[in-house]
Each structure stands twice: as structure tokens, then as C-alpha cells.
Amino acid sequence: MTTGVARIEQWIEENSRSLTGEEMSDTIFIFKDSVYTLKKTDAGAFDVVQSSGKVVVFRNEQETDDFTCKICGGHHDNRIETIRCCMDRHD
Numbered sequence: 001m002t003t004g005v006a007r008i009e010q011w012i013e014e015n016s017r018s019l020t021g022e023e024m025s026d027t028i029f030i031f032k033d034s035v036y037t038l039k040k041t042d043a044g045a046f047d048v049v050q051s052s053g054k055v056v057v058f059r060n061e062q063e064t065d066d067f068t069c070k071i072c073g074g075h076h077d078n079r080i081e082t083i084r085c086c087m088d089r090h091d
Contacts, residue, residue: 004031005048008038012046021046030055 008029015024025040033055039047067076071086 004029004034004036004050007031008036008048012038030057 008031011029012024021040021044024038024046027038029036029038034050034052035055037049037051039049041047066079067082068074069076069082069085074085076082076085
């Protein structure tokens with residue numbers, strides 16, 4: 001199973017050729033319910049600082065209603081269809 005830190009290390013490796021250390025510093029990552037922040041050390045390396053808690057990401061500017069799936073954003077005719085929509089996608 002991939003961890004958040006492993007994904008971040010992969011991201012650093014993939015982006016270090018196109019982004020400067022200053023551009024990458026203070027980048028925020030979300031993996032499950034953990035928030036990670038890249039902090040550049042005095043030696044020029046990166047530390048990954050983790051904090052945990054419930055994470056809520058608003059992907060759209062508009063608010064959703066009871067008939068909009070909170071996972072995929074699909075709109076349904078009733079609450080039961082809405083609840084069932086992405087049940088298999090929940091962790």
C-alpha cells in the first residue's frame with residue numbers, strides 16, 4: 001500500500017526538474033485524512049510535515065443539495081439514489 005509520504009517523494013522526484021525548491025516549498029498535499037506540507041531545510045532538502053484530522057475539500061464554488069452525490073457530484077432524483085451512488089467508492 002502506498003503511503004502519503006511515498007507519493008510525495010515521487011512527486012518531488014518528478015517535479016524537481018521543472019520546479020525550483022522555492023516553488024515546491026510549502027506545497028500542501030492531502031492523502032486520505034492527512035495533510036502534508038513540504039518544508040525546505042537550511043541544507044536544501046525537504047521535510048514532509050504531517051498533520052491529521054478530518055479533511056474537507058470544496059471542489060466547486062456552488063453548494064450542493066441532498067440530491068447531489070458528495071463523492072462524484074452526480075445529481076439524483078431522490079436521497080436513496082444519492083446515498084447509493086458511490087457507496088462502493090467509500091474507504
